[in-house]
Amino acid sequence: MMTAPESMTMLRSPLAAVSTGLDLQGSFTTAMEGFGLTPGTAHLLWLPLPMLLVLVAAVIGVLVNVWLERKISAAVQQRIGPEYAGALGVLQPLADGLKLLWKEDIIPAKADGLLFTLGPILVLIPVILSWLVIPFGQNMLISDVGIGVFLWIALSSIQPIGLLMSGYASNNKYSLLGGLRAAAQSISYEIPLALAVLAVVMMSNSLSTIDIVNQQNTAGILSWNIWRQPVGFLIFWICALAECERLPFDLPEAEEELVAGYQTEYSGMKFALFYLGSYINLVLSALLVAVLYLGGWGFPIPVEWLAGAIGQSVDAPVVQVITGSLGIVMTVLKAYLLVFIAILLRWTLPRVRIDQLLDLGWKFLLPIALVNLLVTAGLKLAFPAFFGG
Amino acid sequence: MTIASTTQGICFLILSAAVVFGSLGVVLLPNIVYSAFLLGGVFLSVAGLYLMLNASFVAAAQVLVYVGAVNVLILFAIMLVNKKEAMADIPGLALRRLLSGGVCLGLFLLLLRVDLTTPWAVPGPSPIGDDATVRIGIHLFTDYLLPFELASVLLLMSMIGAIVLARRDVFSVDIVTGDDADQALIEKSRTPLLIETPPAEPTALETRR
Numbered sequence: 001m002m003t004a005p006e007s008m009t010m011l012r013s014p015l016a017a018v019s020t021g022l023d024l025q026g027s028f029t030t031a032m033e034g035f036g037l038t039p040g041t042a043h044l045l046w047l048p049l050p051m052l053l054v055l056v057a058a059v060i061g062v063l064v065n066v067w068l069e070r071k072i073s074a075a076v077q078q079r080i081g082p083e084y085a086g087a088l089g090v091l092q093p094l095a096d097g098l099k100l101l102w103k104e105d106i107i108p109a110k111a112d113g114l115l116f117t118l119g120p121i122l123v124l125i126p127v128i129l130s131w132l133v134i135p136f137g138q139n140m141l142i143s144d145v146g147i148g149v150f151l152w153i154a155l156s157s158i159q160p161i162g163l164l165m166s167g168y169a170s171n172n173k174y175s176l177l178g179g180l181r182a183a184a185q186s187i188s189y190e191i192p193l194a195l196a197v198l199a200v201v202m203m204s205n206s207l208s209t210i211d212i213v214n215q216q217n218t219a220g221i222l223s224w225n226i227w228r229q230p231v232g233f234l235i236f237w238i239c240a241l242a243e244c245e246r247l248p249f250d251l252p253e254a255e256e257e258l259v260a261g262y263q264t265e266y267s268g269m270k271f272a273l274f275y276l277g278s279y280i281n282l283v284l285s286a287l288l289v290a291v292l293y294l295g296g297w298g299f300p301i302p303v304e305w306l307a308g309a310i311g312q313s314v315d316a317p318v319v320q321v322i323t324g325s326l327g328i329v330m331t332v333l334k335a336y337l338l339v340f341i342a343i344l345l346r347w348t349l350p351r352v353r354i355d356q357l358l359d360l361g362w363k364f365l366l367p368i369a370l371v372n373l374l375v376t377a378g379l380k381l382a383f384p385a386f387f388g389g
Numbered sequence: 390m391t392i393a394s395t396t397q398g399i400c401f402l403i404l405s406a407a408v409v410f411g412s413l414g415v416v417l418l419p420n421i422v423y424s425a426f427l428l429g430g431v432f433l434s435v436a437g438l439y440l441m442l443n444a445s446f447v448a449a450a451q452v453l454v455y456v457g458a459v460n461v462l463i464l465f466a467i468m469l470v471n472k473k474e475a476m477a478d479i480p481g482l483a484l485r486r487l488l489s490g491g492v493c494l495g496l497f498l499l500l501l502r503v504d505l506t507t508p509w510a511v512p513g514p515s516p517i518g519d520d521a522t523v524r525i526g527i528h529l530f531t532d533y534l535l536p537f538e539l540a541s542v543l544l545l546m547s548m549i550g551a552i553v554l555a556r557r558d559v560f561s562v563d564i565v566t567g568d569d570a571d572q573a574l575i576e577k578s579r580t581p582l583l584i585e586t587p588p589a590e591p592t593a594l595e596t597r598r
Contacts, residue, residue, distance in 0.1 A: 146520075151445075157457020158433075158452065161456065168422060168468055176468065180465065183465055184465070186461075187457075187461060187462075
């Protein structure tokens with residue numbers, strides 16, 4: 001029973017992996033041991049650092065996302081958008097957040113107080129936990145758990161419970177309908193989503209996000225999964241938008257029909273949790289698309305070739321620092337390109353009806369995803385060199 | 390006593406307490422919605438126990454299947470039919486509760502006896518960690534192929550059954566009474582928003598041309 005210290009720490013040492021690239025944990029631990037600390041204490045000091053860093057990154061990502069959403073929607077509608085708070089209105093999302101922090105937190109008299117409070121928390125926590133498996137570089141992720149993307153799929157299935165909970169606890173028919181819609185939508189689109197991921201996993205022979213990215217970065221942009229999985233890419237993107245409840249799939253909070261769906265009765269910080277959750281989820285989905293289909297941290301031309309062209313070894317410290325930074329920049333750049341597309345989609349497309357949404361999920365995406373999986377399996381057997389033997 | 394083993398002990402205690410008290414709550418709480426939500430909590434705690442046994446794939450599968458699908462569907466069903474109805478008092482409720490409590494206690498004692506008399510091999514085989522995914526796959530497609538396929542046939546049967554029950558146009562007569570079963574969706578008749586005009590005769594404007 002108690003023979004598993006590794007599963008508790010949830011952090012597989014990158015030292016164990018045979019890989020090039022920065023090893024921040026190793027350097028940190030060595031430096032701390034230099035101050036006379038035991039290896040255990042040094043490890044304990046290291047543990048919260050990447051978690052805090054990723055949490056801060058996620059929150060800053062949301063702020064950028066909110067600003068982008070406001071600016072791009074303004075541009076789409078030929079307005080100016082926020083412009084007084086900071087240069088170009090960059091401080092506007094911060095002002096929004098502070099406003100929500102100061103607002104009165106109302107729990108309706110007939111609502112179920114306990115479930116009403118637990119709902120938004122249950123929505124937010126799985127989304128933040130999923131950042132565990134997002135890699136920004138060879139060793140730059142919180143934990144290279146072996147089940148990688150599967151962990152994300154499993155965690156994202158907890159979210160509808162939180163939505164149902166808040167919908168039920170609000171004691172409001174619009175909220176309940178919104179919660180039910182959210183659950184139905186989430187369950188329907190999880191299946192094609194998982195099947196699309198499965199096709200990628202089949203090609204890279206691993207569930208780990210690190211392995212999936214490494215398998216794509218043999219020949220730069222040409223070896224990215226989007227060329228080998230164009231259908232899978234589209235299925236995944238549509239399903240990810242549906243899972244994030246973004247337009248054209250924002251049925252659970254369709255304001256013309258349901259006021260605001262499950263968020264109707266929420267205000268103040270509890271509403272902010274929903275808001276934060278949905279935007280973190282959008283950034284997370286964009287990052288995962290980048291990891292699964294767009295080569296993750298890979299530069300369009302492999303850095304090994306570039307380093308070779310200027311006569312430098314890949315293992316040289318300066319080159320490693322540059323490669324690491326380039327990896328982070330590439331991952332974020334790809335993710336925000338996808339976020340930009342998602343925002344453009346939101347402000348240009350009309351909302352689908354609930355029956356159209358379910359039809360699309362069950363009668364179109366699911367069969368296509370199954371066929372895609374089958375074709376991938378066939379191609380893998382026929383051309384093992386190109387489709388990961 | 391290292392930090393890792395202490396953390397493990399604390400986590401094990403918390404998770405076991407969550408499982409025990411959560412399942413007691415599932416059975417004993419009068420509000421069925423609370424029971425359903427608590428059931429989700431119990432499933433999550435069991436997933437946590439799997440994680441402590443280094444079976445991360447099983448833990449994730451537990452979360453995906455039990456929390457994400459089974460529990461959500463239970464909640465869905467409860468919320469779709471959540472009518473506030475005063476239940477008629479069942480005669481002899483106290484006696485029934487006593488009897489079922491006795492049966493449960495007997496089962497518990499039986500399990501406890503099995504637990505205490507079995508010579509457990511402590512510690513068990515060392516966990517294989519992330520390789521477990523591969524091992525599970527190999528077992529599913531070799532020596533456990535037949536149960537695996539049987540389970541999928543069972544699922545297919547239940548799926549077809551659900552479709553037959555849910556479709557409205559399958560039965561034209563009621564099976565029990567033999568009457569015509571009109572299962573069409575009852576819709577409110579509504580006045581069309583646009584006035585539908587029949588194709589009119591050539592108007593004055595067109596005849597003049």
